[in-house]
Amino acid sequence: MWVFLATEVMFFGGLFTAYTIYRSTHATAFAAASHHLDILLGTLNTGVLLTSSLTMALAVHAAQVGERRRTVAFLVATIILGIAFLGIKGLEYHQKFVDHLVPGASFSFPGTNGREAEMFFYLYFVMTGLHALHMIAGVIVVGVIAGMAGRGKFTPEYYTPLEMTGLYWHFVDIVWIFLFPLLYLIGNRP
Numbered sequence: 001m002w003v004f005l006a007t008e009v010m011f012f013g014g015l016f017t018a019y020t021i022y023r024s025t026h027a028t029a030f031a032a033a034s035h036h037l038d039i040l041l042g043t044l045n046t047g048v049l050l051t052s053s054l055t056m057a058l059a060v061h062a063a064q065v066g067e068r069r070r071t072v073a074f075l076v077a078t079i080i081l082g083i084a085f086l087g088i089k090g091l092e093y094h095q096k097f098v099d100h101l102v103p104g105a106s107f108s109f110p111g112t113n114g115r116e117a118e119m120f121f122y123l124y125f126v127m128t129g130l131h132a133l134h135m136i137a138g139v140i141v142v143g144v145i146a147g148m149a150g151r152g153k154f155t156p157e158y159y160t161p162l163e164m165t166g167l168y169w170h171f172v173d174i175v176w177i178f179l180f181p182l183l184y185l186i187g188n189r190p
Contacts, residue, residue: 001164005171008134012175015130019123019182022116029116031187033109036101037124038092042184045088049173052081056142056169059149063159068152071162075146078169082139089132096121124183131179134172141165 023030059074100108101121109117145165148154154162 026116029113030120033117033120034186037184039184046180048085049176052078053173056166060166063154063162066156071149079142
């Protein structure tokens with residue numbers, strides 16, 4: 001799992017590097033484009049993911065002490081929070097389509113620096129989209145692990161699959177902790 005997570009760090013690291021380069025060369029356009037993101041929804045999603053990290057950690061602890069019902073309950077809570085995150089992100093994406101802020105032929109940015117703003121939104125959709133795909137995979141895996149926990153597959157002596165799933169879940173949450181300020185908190189907000 002640690003090797004897999006290291007490859008994921010390199011993968012997202014490349015995206016963060018590309019973002020940093022473009023942001024440093026087009027700071028004004030990136031700041032203006034960032035102001036078209038919904039900071040309230042981004043903040044809400046941050047809270048949802050931090051809470052999901054807590055429920056995942058509590059699920060691992062419950063398995064460590066042999067509390068099967070609590071393990072399953074915390075895993076189900078983690079799944080619900082993951083789905084809530086994806087729903088909120090879906091609302092944000094929908095608004096970008098309505099506002100014509102999706103890169104491509106129909107992209108329309110109010111004001112100057114439209115081409116550079118389009119690059120911001122390209123990076124926004126690539127980075128948050130890949131993060132969302134990782135969330136979907138995480139929700140599915142947590143669902144499988146919850147099923148295993150419900151069938152009594154984990155004991156205080158053996159809960160490794162649950163612990164590995166927790167590592168993955170926390171990694172995905174940490175990626176968001178970096179995405180949120182980079183994308184939503186650029187420059188002075190109006």
